[in-house]
Structures are given as structure tokens and as C-alpha cells.
Amino acid sequence: MSTATIAGTAVERNDEGFFVDPNQWTRDIAVEIAAEDGITTMTDQHWQVIDFMRKEYFEKGTGPTVRVLGKTSGVSVKDLYLLFPKGPAKMAAHIAGIPKPRGCI
Amino acid sequence: MTKRIVILGGGTGGTLVANRLHRHYHKAHGDVSITVIDQDNHHVYQPGLLFVPFGLADEREIVRSRKAQLHKDVEFIESGIERVDSGRDVVVLADGRELGYDLLVIATGSHLALDETEGLAGAGWNEKVFTFYDLPGATALAAALADFEGGRLVVNVVDMPIKCPVAPLEFCFLADWYFTDRGIRDKVEITYATPLDGAFTKPVASATLASLLDEKGIHLVTEFNTGEVDGIGGKLVGYDGREMPFDLAVVVPLHSGGDYVGRSEGLGDDLNFVPTNKSTLQTLAKGNIFAIGDATNVPASKAGSVTHFEGEVLVENIVRFLEGRDLSSTFDGHANCFIETGFGKALLIDFNYETEPLPGHYPSRVGMPLLKESRMNHLGKLMFQWFYWHALLQGRDVPGIGTDMPEHGKQHTSTTPNRAPEEASA
Numbered sequence: 001m002s003t004a005t006i007a008g009t010a011v012e013r014n015d016e017g018f019f020v021d022p023n024q025w026t027r028d029i030a031v032e033i034a035a036e037d038g039i040t041t042m043t044d045q046h047w048q049v050i051d052f053m054r055k056e057y058f059e060k061g062t063g064p065t066v067r068v069l070g071k072t073s074g075v076s077v078k079d080l081y082l083l084f085p086k087g088p089a090k091m092a093a094h095i096a097g098i099p100k101p102r103g104c105i
Numbered sequence: 106m107t108k109r110i111v112i113l114g115g116g117t118g119g120t121l122v123a124n125r126l127h128r129h130y131h132k133a134h135g136d137v138s139i140t141v142i143d144q145d146n147h148h149v150y151q152p153g154l155l156f157v158p159f160g161l162a163d164e165r166e167i168v169r170s171r172k173a174q175l176h177k178d179v180e181f182i183e184s185g186i187e188r189v190d191s192g193r194d195v196v197v198l199a200d201g202r203e204l205g206y207d208l209l210v211i212a213t214g215s216h217l218a219l220d221e222t223e224g225l226a227g228a229g230w231n232e233k234v235f236t237f238y239d240l241p242g243a244t245a246l247a248a249a250l251a252d253f254e255g256g257r258l259v260v261n262v263v264d265m266p267i268k269c270p271v272a273p274l275e276f277c278f279l280a281d282w283y284f285t286d287r288g289i290r291d292k293v294e295i296t297y298a299t300p301l302d303g304a305f306t307k308p309v310a311s312a313t314l315a316s317l318l319d320e321k322g323i324h325l326v327t328e329f330n331t332g333e334v335d336g337i338g339g340k341l342v343g344y345d346g347r348e349m350p351f352d353l354a355v356v357v358p359l360h361s362g363g364d365y366v367g368r369s370e371g372l373g374d375d376l377n378f379v380p381t382n383k384s385t386l387q388t389l390a391k392g393n394i395f396a397i398g399d400a401t402n403v404p405a406s407k408a409g410s411v412t413h414f415e416g417e418v419l420v421e422n423i424v425r426f427l428e429g430r431d432l433s434s435t436f437d438g439h440a441n442c443f444i445e446t447g448f449g450k451a452l453l454i455d456f457n458y459e460t461e462p463l464p465g466h467y468p469s470r471v472g473m474p475l476l477k478e479s480r481m482n483h484l485g486k487l488m489f490q491w492f493y494w495h496a497l498l499q500g501r502d503v504p505g506i507g508t509d510m511p512e513h514g515k516q517h518t519s520t521t522p523n524r525a526p527e528e529a530s531a
């Protein structure tokens with residue numbers, strides 16, 4: 001666990017860089033984390049996925065897997081990989097400030 | 106008036122709940138009727154499917170009549186399910202017949218969704234591309250393995266969650282043993298491709314299992330999300346464009362809940378699993394609908410051991426619900442799995458919602474070694490089949506194995522995951 005200052009806000013992240021408290025997240029923070037992950041411009045489609053991830057997390061307690069994202073976020077799995085090339089579920093969770101999707105047990 | 110309890114699914118969960126409920130109400134002279142509905146009358150001991158491809162088990166050993174596993178006073182209806190009408194407290198059967206209930210239990214497990222992966226069930230299916238997750242698949246694979254003289258074997262998990270998440274790893278370990286035994290191990294390249302970022306979901310066990318794969322010369326490919334299976338060209342194609350060539354592919358398909366769940370308004374999620382309270386096992390759909398086993402969305406392993414531990418909590422809560430009392434019994438996510446590692450050995454892991462699998466001993470300091478290969482664990486795995494038919498399905502507790510995860514005997518401080526500490530100091 002470590003505390004970092006991102007976009008002027010102190011946030012706590014775990015060893016893998018995922019948020020400990022999703023409520024510390026802001027859109028400005030997301031833009032900076034995306035840049036760290038190699039996404040220089042956050043498009044509307046990126047935000048659509050990020051907002052969806054957060055909604056799912058707050059409703060269900062875990063972010064969705066890639067396949068569920070592809071079925072329900074309105075963005076196809078192929079496009080998800082274009083948006084988040086390092087693996088959509090994990091990368092989008094990272095930027096959305098929610099824990100790593102459990103992918104179940 | 107007689108309370109009608111209807112249980113959908115006569116597999117592991119449905120059977121053990123029916124028998125436990127029967128025993129409870131028989132003793133308490135309760136006035137209930139218990140009905141189990143299943144689409145067929147063949148109860149498969151699913152852990153046995155792992156052994157079928159290697160010729161170590163076959164259909165005769167692992168299939169029994171479903172009805173015969175149920176107490177004679179439990180009614181068994183062999184039928185498909187069209188949908189649940191929770192507004193009217195009615196189950197609609199495949200032929201349109203309706204069955205009313207006071208309390209419904211969903212125990213229809215999970216379903217292999219082959220169609221969700223492009224090409225999986227297309228050309229080459231059951232010729233070059235197999236699954237061992239059902240009996241026809243495991244049987245066809247046994248013949249293909251017997252004929253296999255060398256080449257690339259790829260074992261692939263399409264997506265999580267799956268039943269018994271360690272089974273694909275066990276398959277790899279057994280394949281390593283099988284080809285060694287046949288004297289052709291040097292001609293076979295074994296690869297395990299998983300969508301996870303490690304060999305397993307939980308960190309300590311993941312490290313142990315990754316080093317076992319390494320020791321056995323099995324390649325581990327992580328974060329591989331299968332987009333397409335090309336049975337003719339002999340390759341898996343990942344969504345990220347990576348290609349994985351194979352001569353024989355063993356694929357664990359995406360799992361989903363039953364189709365009827367999708368047809369039942371308000372019952373399931375996007376994959377037809379049933380949103381369920383992870384402590385009480387009451388569904389979020391309606392107070393008089395409970396769920397058990399693989400059909401739920403609770404964040405526990407989809408495993409028979411979990412289903413068994415859930416059974417006790419579920420029955421207590423059903424009794425309370427029908428008496429109008431508060432639900433009190435809570436499930437902690439306890440799972441307990443033997444992991445077959447080949448050459449007559451196995452590993453044991455024990456964990457719950459909060460505690461990941463740790464080294465040590467089970468169920469207390471003197472007991473089976475945890476997270477460590479041993480012959481005793483292998484015998485435990487083989488004995489499990491006897492317990493399954495004779496104790497677990499009958500709704501009896503397995504001696505020494507309680508519902509709550511035992512804490513004694515676990516080593517929380519260990520940071521050397523692939524060695525139990527007593528071995529490290531020896």
C-alpha cells in the first residue's frame with residue numbers, strides 16, 4: 001500500500017496500483033492514470049467504459065470481466081482492446097479507481 | 106397447511122438440500138412437501154470427469170440415477186424448466202405445466218456456453234478441440250489422448266468464473282504424468298493459457314502452482330483472452346491478436362447460468378447467474394427464493410465443497426424463513442479443494458471469502474498438509490468420491506470437516522509460498 005498525489009489529490013493505492021478507496025477517485029485523476037498507462041487522449045468511448053466500470057463496481061462489488069464488459073457496456077470486445085490494449089478489464093479498472101476485478105475465485 | 110418446497114436442479118446442491126430438508130422436517134414432524142426437478146436422471150460425479158480423459162475413470166463409475174440419491178419421500182420430476190414466474194410463485198415446466206411453491210431453491214448449476222466463443226463448437230470440435238467439462242467431451246478426449254503421439258497440447262480457460270477453477274491446472278499436471286508414463290513426454294509441448302494474470306486467482310496459491318507448472322515443464326501463458334478457436338487451422342486467437350498454435354486443444358468454455366433464468370423476469374444477471382446474498386443465500390429477486398451452488402453469483406469458488414458447506418446454512422435459513430423468523434445463519438465462503446498434481450500426489454487448499462489459501466495443516470496442526478504435494482492428499486482426493494455418494498449427497502456432515510473454515514493449523518506469516526515452513530527448516 002502506498003499514498004501518491006495524483007492531480008493534486010492524495011490517493012491510496014495497493015501494490016499493484018489499484019485504488020483502496022474508490023471514493024477518492026476524480027475524473028482529473030483518471031486522466032493522469034490513463035496517461036501513466038499510455039493512453040494520451042481519453043475519448044468519449046473511454047469514458048463510457050470507465051463510467052460503466054464504476055457503476056458496476058458500486059452495484060455489484062466487483063468490476064466485470066472482459067466478456068461481460070463486451071456484452072453490457074455498449075462497446076464490443078474488439079473495440080475494448082483497441083481502447084485499452086493492455087487488457088480492458090484490468091486497465092479500465094485501474095483508470096476507473098476500483099479494485100482489480102476478481103475474475104472470481 | 107402443507108408448505109411446498111420446490112428445488113430446481115437435482116445435482117450436488119439440489120440433492121443434498123432436499124435430503125437435509127427431509128431429515129429436518131421428518132424429525133420435527135413438519136408438514137412440508139419437497140419436490141426436485143431435473144432435466145435428466147443421470148447424476149454425474151463431476152470431479153471424476155478430470156480422470157476420464159486419462160483412462161482412470163469411466164462412465165460406469167461416475168454416473169448414477171439422480172432419483173436414487175434422493176430420499177424416497179422426496180418427489181422427483183424429470184423435466185426441463187421454461188421459466189420461474191416469481192410474481193405468482195409458480196414454476197413453468199418445459200411442457201407448460203405449472204407448479205406452485207411456497208419456497209423455491211435454485212440449484213441448476215452452471216452451463217457450458219460454447220456459442221459464446223467464435224468457432225469453438227465449429228469445425229474440429231471433438232476432433233482436435235475438446236473439453237473435459239462434460240461426460241461426452243471427457244470421453245471423446247480419452248480416445249484422442251490415447252491416439253496422440255506428440256505435438257502441441259494447449260489447455261485453455263476461456264473466461265472466469267468456471268467450476269472448480271483448479272481443474273484445468275490438474276489436467277495439465279495429469280497430462281504431464283500421462284505422457285511421461287507413455288514414454289513420450291519429450292514429444293509433447295504442454296501450454297496452459299489463462300485469462301488470469303497468474304496461475305490462479307489467489308496470490309500465495311498462485312505462486313505455488315506457477316512453480317509446480319515450471320518444475321513440470323508446462324508453459325504458462327497469462328492474460329490470454331480467447332476470441333476465436335480455429336479448429337481447422339489449429340490455433341486459438343486472442344482478442345489482443347496473439348495466436349496460439351495447437352495440435353490438440355482442451356478448452357474450458359465460458360460458463361453461464363441456465364437459459365430459463367434469462368427467461369425469468371428479474372431472476373438473473375447478464376450471464377444468467379442468480380444474484381444472491383453471499384451470507385444468507387437468499388436471492389435478491391424475492392424473499393421466498395433461495396439459491397445454492399454454481400447457479401449463484403456469490404464470490405466463492407464454484408465447487409462441490411462450497412455447495413456442501415452452503416447446504417447447512419441454506420437449510421437453517423429455509424426453516425427460519427418458513428417459520429417467519431429472521432435469517433441468521435451465515436456462510437463464510439469456505440472452500441476446500443484437493444489439487445491432483447500427478448504421479449500419485451495431490452495438494453490441498455482451504456480458504457474462504459476473507460482468507461486466501463495458506464500453507465499449514467488441515468483441519469488442525471495435525472492433519473493433511475496444505476499447499477504442499479503429498480500422497481495423503483491424493484488418497485484424500487480418491488476417497489472424496491465415496492464421501493460424495495454416501496455422505497455429502499445424503500446431507501450428512503463429513504467427519505472432521507465443518508462449515509466454517511478452520512483457522513488452527515494455518516500459517517499466516519509464511520512468505521515462502523511454495524514451501525511449507527517445516528520443510529524449509531528441515
Ligand SMILES: Cc1cc2nc3c(=O)[nH]c(=O)nc-3n(C[C@H](O)[C@H](O)[C@H](O)COP(=O)(O)OP(=O)(O)OC[C@H]3O[C@@H](n4cnc5c(N)ncnc54)[C@H](O)[C@@H]3O)c2cc1C
Pocket residue numbers: 113114115116117118119142143144145150151152153154155184185186212213214215237238239268269272363364365397398399400407408409410411412441442443
Ligand atoms: C471437471 C470438473 C471437476 C470438478 N472437480 C471438483 C472437485 O475436485 N472438488 C469439488 O468440490 N468440486 C469439483 N467440481 C465442481 C462441482 O462438481 C460443482 O461445483 C458442483 O457439482 C455444483 O453443484 P450444483 O448443484 O450447483 O450444480 P450441479 O451439480 O451441476 O447440478 C445442477 C443440476 O441442474 C440441472 N439443470 C440445469 N439446468 C436445468 C434446466 N433448465 N432444467 C432442469 N434441470 C436443469 C442439471 O441437469 C444438474 O443436474 C468439478 C467440476 C468439473 C466440471
